[in-house]
Amino acid sequence: MSLFACDKIGLQFPGRPAPAFSCISLAIETGDCLHITGPSGAGKTSLMRVIAGLTKPTSGRIIARPKRIGMAFAEPRLIGGLSVLDNLRFVAPRSTSEAEALLAALDIAAFAKTPASSLSKGQAQRAALVRALLVHPEVLLLDEALSGLDQSAWALARSLIEEQHLRENMAIVEITHDVSRTVSRGGKTLQLT
Ligand SMILES: Nc1ncnc2c1ncn2[C@@H]1O[C@H](COP(=O)(O)OP(=O)(O)OP(=O)(O)O)[C@@H](O)[C@H]1O
Numbered sequence: 001m002s003l004f005a006c007d008k009i010g011l012q013f014p015g016r017p018a019p020a021f022s023c024i025s026l027a028i029e030t031g032d033c034l035h036i037t038g039p040s041g042a043g044k045t046s047l048m049r050v051i052a053g054l055t056k057p058t059s060g061r062i063i064a065r066p067k068r069i070g071m072a073f074a075e076p077r078l079i080g081g082l083s084v085l086d087n088l089r090f091v092a093p094r095s096t097s098e099a100e101a102l103l104a105a106l107d108i109a110a111f112a113k114t115p116a117s118s119l120s121k122g123q124a125q126r127a128a129l130v131r132a133l134l135v136h137p138e139v140l141l142l143d144e145a146l147s148g149l150d151q152s153a154w155a156l157a158r159s160l161i162e163e164q165h166l167r168e169n170m171a172i173v174e175i176t177h178d179v180s181r182t183v184s185r186g187g188k189t190l191q192l193t
Contacts, residue, residue, distance in 0.1 A: 002064045003138050003171055004028040004051055009060030011046050020046040021192055023060070028139060031169040033187025035176070042192035044175045048143050051173060066171075070132030072145035076124035080117030084108070084127045087116050092134040102130040105160050107153065121148035129157055133164055140164075142174040142183065158183050 010022035021043030028034060028051070036044045049055040050062075052069050078087045088099040103109045106126040111119060119127065125148045132140060146157050161183050164170050172184045 002027040002029055003032075003066040005063035006050075006057070007061045007063060009050065009057035009062065011043070011050060011055065012058045019043075019058075024190075024192075025060075026190065028066075028171050028173065030138070030171060031165070032171045033165070033184030034171070034173045035182055035184050035187060035189045036173065036192065037175075037179075037189055038192030044192055045143055047192070048141055048173065048175060051139070052141055066138040068135055068137045069139050069141060070135050070137030071141045072125070072128045072132040072143070074125075074144035074147050076116075076119075076121075076128035078116035078119075078124055078127060078131075080115065082116060083113045084116055084119070085112040087127065088131055088134055091131055095134055099130060099134055102133060102160065103127070106130065106156050122150065122153055125149060126153065126157060129160075133160065136164075136168060137170060139171045139173060142172065142176070144175055144177070146181065146183070147176070147178075154181060 005027040007025050008023050010019050012019040038044055050057050052071055053065055085099060089096060103112055108123055108126050111123055125146060129145060146154055149157060165172055174184045176182055
Protein backbone atom coordinates (compact mmCIF):
# COMPACT_ATOMS: atom_id res chain seq x y z
CA MET A 1 0.00 0.00 0.00
CA SER A 2 1.46 3.36 -1.05
CA LEU A 3 1.82 6.17 1.48
CA PHE A 4 1.30 8.68 -1.34
CA ALA A 5 0.13 7.97 -4.85
CA CYS A 6 -1.09 10.20 -7.65
CA ASP A 7 -2.14 9.78 -11.25
CA LYS A 8 -1.23 12.34 -13.92
CA ILE A 9 -1.46 15.35 -11.62
CA GLY A 10 -0.76 18.89 -12.73
CA LEU A 11 -0.82 22.30 -11.07
CA GLN A 12 -1.77 25.49 -12.88
CA PHE A 13 -1.58 28.69 -10.81
CA PRO A 14 -4.20 31.28 -11.86
CA GLY A 15 -2.90 33.84 -14.31
CA ARG A 16 0.38 31.98 -14.97
CA PRO A 17 1.27 31.27 -18.62
CA ALA A 18 2.40 27.68 -17.92
CA PRO A 19 1.64 25.04 -15.30
CA ALA A 20 4.05 24.68 -12.34
CA PHE A 21 4.20 20.99 -13.32
CA SER A 22 2.05 18.61 -15.33
CA CYS A 23 1.19 14.94 -15.78
CA ILE A 24 3.09 13.49 -12.83
CA SER A 25 2.27 9.97 -11.69
CA LEU A 26 4.10 8.90 -8.58
CA ALA A 27 3.95 6.36 -5.77
CA ILE A 28 5.83 6.69 -2.48
CA GLU A 29 6.04 3.47 -0.50
CA THR A 30 7.06 2.88 3.11
CA GLY A 31 10.81 3.31 3.48
CA ASP A 32 11.28 4.90 0.03
CA CYS A 33 13.82 7.63 -0.63
CA LEU A 34 12.95 10.07 -3.40
CA HIS A 35 15.11 12.92 -4.62
CA ILE A 36 13.20 15.54 -6.64
CA THR A 37 15.54 17.41 -8.97
CA GLY A 38 15.22 19.96 -11.74
CA PRO A 39 16.10 23.55 -12.55
CA SER A 40 14.84 26.55 -10.62
CA GLY A 41 11.14 27.05 -11.32
CA ALA A 42 10.61 23.45 -12.50
CA GLY A 43 7.90 22.91 -9.87
CA LYS A 44 9.79 20.97 -7.15
CA THR A 45 8.45 22.91 -4.16
CA SER A 46 4.96 23.01 -5.69
CA LEU A 47 4.98 19.22 -6.01
CA MET A 48 6.29 18.86 -2.46
CA ARG A 49 3.40 21.02 -1.22
CA VAL A 50 0.94 18.79 -3.08
CA ILE A 51 2.51 15.68 -1.47
CA ALA A 52 2.16 17.42 1.91
CA GLY A 53 -1.51 18.17 1.22
CA LEU A 54 -0.91 21.95 1.42
CA THR A 55 -1.85 22.56 -2.22
CA LYS A 56 -4.45 20.80 -4.37
CA PRO A 57 -3.48 19.76 -7.88
CA THR A 58 -5.64 21.34 -10.57
CA SER A 59 -5.71 18.18 -12.72
CA GLY A 60 -5.28 14.46 -12.21
CA ARG A 61 -6.07 12.39 -9.15
CA ILE A 62 -4.56 11.83 -5.70
CA ILE A 63 -4.97 8.15 -4.87
CA ALA A 64 -3.36 7.91 -1.41
CA ARG A 65 -2.06 10.31 1.21
CA PRO A 66 0.13 9.69 4.27
CA LYS A 67 -1.41 10.13 7.74
CA ARG A 68 1.65 11.73 9.31
CA ILE A 69 4.01 14.09 7.53
CA GLY A 70 7.09 15.90 8.83
CA MET A 71 8.25 18.90 6.78
CA ALA A 72 11.27 21.12 6.91
CA PHE A 73 12.13 23.96 4.53
CA ALA A 74 15.18 26.13 3.93
CA GLU A 75 13.26 28.82 5.82
CA PRO A 76 12.86 27.18 9.25
CA ARG A 77 9.52 28.83 10.16
CA LEU A 78 9.87 28.50 13.93
CA ILE A 79 7.72 30.60 16.26
CA GLY A 80 10.22 33.37 17.03
CA GLY A 81 8.84 34.39 20.43
CA LEU A 82 8.97 30.85 21.85
CA SER A 83 12.06 29.03 23.06
CA VAL A 84 13.41 26.19 20.93
CA LEU A 85 12.01 23.63 23.37
CA ASP A 86 8.58 25.30 23.43
CA ASN A 87 8.54 25.24 19.62
CA LEU A 88 9.09 21.48 19.85
CA ARG A 89 6.52 21.02 22.63
CA PHE A 90 4.04 22.87 20.43
CA VAL A 91 4.01 19.94 17.98
CA ALA A 92 4.81 17.14 20.46
CA PRO A 93 3.70 18.19 23.96
CA ARG A 94 4.50 14.85 25.57
CA SER A 95 7.94 14.37 24.04
CA THR A 96 10.16 16.73 26.03
CA SER A 97 12.90 14.22 26.82
CA GLU A 98 12.96 12.93 23.24
CA ALA A 99 13.14 16.54 22.00
CA GLU A 100 16.10 17.19 24.30
CA ALA A 101 17.85 14.04 23.09
CA LEU A 102 17.37 15.04 19.44
CA LEU A 103 18.67 18.58 20.11
CA ALA A 104 21.72 17.01 21.78
CA ALA A 105 22.24 14.69 18.81
CA LEU A 106 22.38 17.77 16.57
CA ASP A 107 24.68 19.62 18.97
CA ILE A 108 22.19 22.37 19.83
CA ALA A 109 21.10 21.25 23.34
CA ALA A 110 22.60 24.47 24.74
CA PHE A 111 19.96 26.46 22.82
CA ALA A 112 16.90 24.64 24.19
CA LYS A 113 15.78 27.66 26.24
CA THR A 114 16.88 30.28 23.69
CA PRO A 115 14.14 32.21 21.83
CA ALA A 116 13.94 30.81 18.31
CA SER A 117 14.20 34.35 16.90
CA SER A 118 17.82 34.62 18.08
CA LEU A 119 19.12 31.42 16.46
CA SER A 120 21.47 31.45 13.47
CA LYS A 121 20.07 30.01 10.24
CA GLY A 122 21.90 26.69 10.70
CA GLN A 123 20.78 26.38 14.34
CA ALA A 124 17.19 27.18 13.36
CA GLN A 125 17.31 24.62 10.53
CA ARG A 126 18.47 21.97 13.00
CA ALA A 127 15.66 22.88 15.41
CA ALA A 128 13.15 22.71 12.53
CA LEU A 129 14.49 19.29 11.58
CA VAL A 130 13.99 18.06 15.16
CA ARG A 131 10.43 19.40 15.00
CA ALA A 132 9.78 17.41 11.81
CA LEU A 133 11.30 14.20 13.21
CA LEU A 134 9.49 14.44 16.55
CA VAL A 135 6.11 13.68 14.99
CA HIS A 136 7.52 10.33 13.77
CA PRO A 137 6.27 10.97 10.25
CA GLU A 138 5.54 8.25 7.73
CA VAL A 139 7.02 10.64 5.17
CA LEU A 140 9.70 13.25 5.87
CA LEU A 141 9.71 16.10 3.33
CA LEU A 142 12.94 18.09 3.14
CA ASP A 143 12.95 21.17 0.88
CA GLU A 144 16.54 22.49 0.94
CA ALA A 145 16.07 22.00 4.70
CA LEU A 146 19.75 21.47 5.53
CA SER A 147 21.16 24.11 3.17
CA GLY A 148 22.50 26.34 5.99
CA LEU A 149 24.46 23.63 7.80
CA ASP A 150 28.23 23.30 7.80
CA GLN A 151 29.68 19.90 6.93
CA SER A 152 29.83 18.53 10.48
CA ALA A 153 26.30 19.69 11.38
CA TRP A 154 25.06 18.28 8.08
CA ALA A 155 26.67 14.90 8.84
CA LEU A 156 24.96 14.81 12.27
CA ALA A 157 21.61 15.70 10.68
CA ARG A 158 22.05 13.07 8.02
CA SER A 159 22.79 10.32 10.58
CA LEU A 160 19.77 11.28 12.67
CA ILE A 161 17.50 11.16 9.62
CA GLU A 162 19.03 7.88 8.47
CA GLU A 163 18.55 6.27 11.92
CA GLN A 164 14.85 7.16 11.94
CA HIS A 165 14.51 6.04 8.33
CA LEU A 166 16.01 2.62 9.16
CA ARG A 167 14.31 2.21 12.55
CA GLU A 168 10.80 3.33 11.54
CA ASN A 169 10.83 2.79 7.80
CA MET A 170 10.17 6.49 7.36
CA ALA A 171 10.06 7.51 3.71
CA ILE A 172 12.14 10.54 2.71
CA VAL A 173 11.32 12.99 -0.08
CA GLU A 174 14.03 15.54 -0.63
CA ILE A 175 14.80 18.60 -2.73
CA THR A 176 18.41 19.70 -2.75
CA HIS A 177 20.45 21.51 -5.38
CA ASP A 178 23.69 20.09 -3.95
CA VAL A 179 23.75 16.45 -5.04
CA SER A 180 26.84 15.76 -2.91
CA ARG A 181 24.58 16.47 0.07
CA THR A 182 21.70 14.14 -0.65
CA VAL A 183 20.35 12.54 2.53
CA SER A 184 18.32 10.05 0.50
CA ARG A 185 21.31 8.61 -1.40
CA GLY A 186 20.66 5.45 -3.36
CA GLY A 187 16.92 6.07 -3.68
CA LYS A 188 14.78 7.05 -6.67
CA THR A 189 15.12 10.33 -8.53
CA LEU A 190 12.27 12.31 -10.05
CA GLN A 191 13.57 14.81 -12.57
CA LEU A 192 11.28 17.77 -13.32
CA THR A 193 11.98 19.92 -16.35
N1 LIG B 1 1.80 30.67 -5.09
C1 LIG B 1 2.15 30.78 -6.38
N2 LIG B 1 1.41 31.53 -7.22
C2 LIG B 1 1.74 31.63 -8.54
N3 LIG B 1 2.79 31.00 -9.09
C3 LIG B 1 3.55 30.24 -8.31
C4 LIG B 1 3.27 30.08 -6.91
N4 LIG B 1 4.19 29.24 -6.37
C5 LIG B 1 5.03 28.90 -7.38
N5 LIG B 1 4.62 29.48 -8.53
C6 LIG B 1 5.25 29.31 -9.85
O1 LIG B 1 5.29 27.92 -10.14
C7 LIG B 1 6.53 27.57 -10.78
C8 LIG B 1 7.23 26.49 -9.96
O2 LIG B 1 7.65 27.04 -8.72
P1 LIG B 1 8.37 26.16 -7.62
O3 LIG B 1 8.65 27.02 -6.44
O4 LIG B 1 7.58 24.93 -7.39
O5 LIG B 1 9.73 25.76 -8.36
P2 LIG B 1 11.05 25.09 -7.82
O6 LIG B 1 11.45 24.03 -8.79
O7 LIG B 1 10.84 24.65 -6.41
O8 LIG B 1 12.08 26.31 -7.87
P3 LIG B 1 13.39 26.63 -7.02
O9 LIG B 1 14.41 25.55 -7.32
O10 LIG B 1 13.80 27.97 -7.55
O11 LIG B 1 12.99 26.68 -5.56
C9 LIG B 1 7.33 28.87 -10.90
O12 LIG B 1 7.14 29.38 -12.19
C10 LIG B 1 6.70 29.79 -9.87
O13 LIG B 1 6.79 31.13 -10.25
